[in-house]
Structure formats: C-alpha cells, structure tokens
Amino acid sequence: MSATPEDDAVNSADTAPALRKRHGNGPVFFVVATLFAVAVSVGWGFSVMNYTGLSGGVYHQVVAVTAPTGDAARIDFEVNSKNGAECLLRALDGQMVEVGTERVEVEGGNRMVSQTVETVRQASTVEVASCREQGSQD
Structure with a gap:
C-alpha cells in the first residue's frame, strides 16, 4: 500500500x-x-x-377589433397566403363564450380584410380561429 x-x-x-x-x-x-x-x-x-409551421404557409395578424352593437362585431386583419385562404372568425363575449362565427375566403397574396360577424349578443372580442389554404382538407 x-x-x-x-x-x-x-x-x-x-x-x-x-x-x-x-x-x-x-x-x-x-x-x-x-x-x-x-x-x-x-x-x-x-x-x-424547411419548417413551415402547422398553418401550411398561411399567416394572419389581427389589426383591429370593434363591437359597437349587440348583434354585430367587426374585425380587421391581414392575411398572407400563396394561393388564397379560407379563414374562420369567432366572436366571443366577456366570459369567452362563442357568440358568432363567420367563414371568409381571401385571395392570394398579402391582403387586408375587414369583416363583420353577426352575433347573438354583445361580443367583447373577435379572433381569427384559423386560416387554411383554399381547397385544403378540414
């Protein structure tokens, strides 16, 4: 040792x-x-x-939201897509319950969209739930 x-x-x-x-x-x-x-x-x-994300190459950004009346809300948003897109809009009340929906078709390119969503009661916000390329599977 x-x-x-x-x-x-x-x-x-x-x-x-x-x-x-x-x-x-x-x-x-x-x-x-x-x-x-x-x-x-x-x-x-x-x-x-090569990552394109889960949205398949369609990008959107909310610009403005207004809900002046109890039966309609308005959203202005920008969509950038190659071949056009189909967007789903959702109007929500203060408790985040859906009070209206609307589908909008947007042409290809970088587009500004203004859309009114009919509601069953006063909405507090409107969101773009999804935007997909036109003709894609749901």
Whole structure:
C-alpha cells in the first residue's frame, strides 16, 4: 500500500496508457464522432430551413377589433397566403363564450380584410380561429 500521495500519483501514471487504449483514445473514435456531429448539424439545419409551421404557409395578424352593437362585431386583419385562404372568425363575449362565427375566403397574396360577424349578443372580442389554404382538407 502507498504511504504518500506522491506514490499514488506515480503509480496511477503507469496505468494511464492502458486506460487510454481500453477507452478508444485513437484517431478513429474522433473521426467517427466528428462525422456524426456534422451529419446531425446538417440534418438539423435542413429541418429548420424547411419548417413551415402547422398553418401550411398561411399567416394572419389581427389589426383591429370593434363591437359597437349587440348583434354585430367587426374585425380587421391581414392575411398572407400563396394561393388564397379560407379563414374562420369567432366572436366571443366577456366570459369567452362563442357568440358568432363567420367563414371568409381571401385571395392570394398579402391582403387586408375587414369583416363583420353577426352575433347573438354583445361580443367583447373577435379572433381569427384559423386560416387554411383554399381547397385544403378540414
């Protein structure tokens, strides 16, 4: 048994080459690991570049909402689509209960849309529930 820490350091240095050989400290391990890292990075980059989101390439943004009367609410929103879109609008009251819906067809390109939604009682907000490409499956 070693009496001092210095002796332990000397004895462990003698076994280090054996540990390196057993755990694959050669160049093959590093080449394979590097190739794997490059392949994962290229795959990740390809995935990020081709991601279109869940909406299928149709983007919308609400610009303004008004609900001046108890039987109608108005929404102004912008839609950007390649081939046209079909949007579903929902009017909600103060307790977030649906009080009216409307489907709107929008031409392709970047379009501003103003639409009135008929309601059964006073709405507090109107939202664009979804926008899909025209002709897509529901």
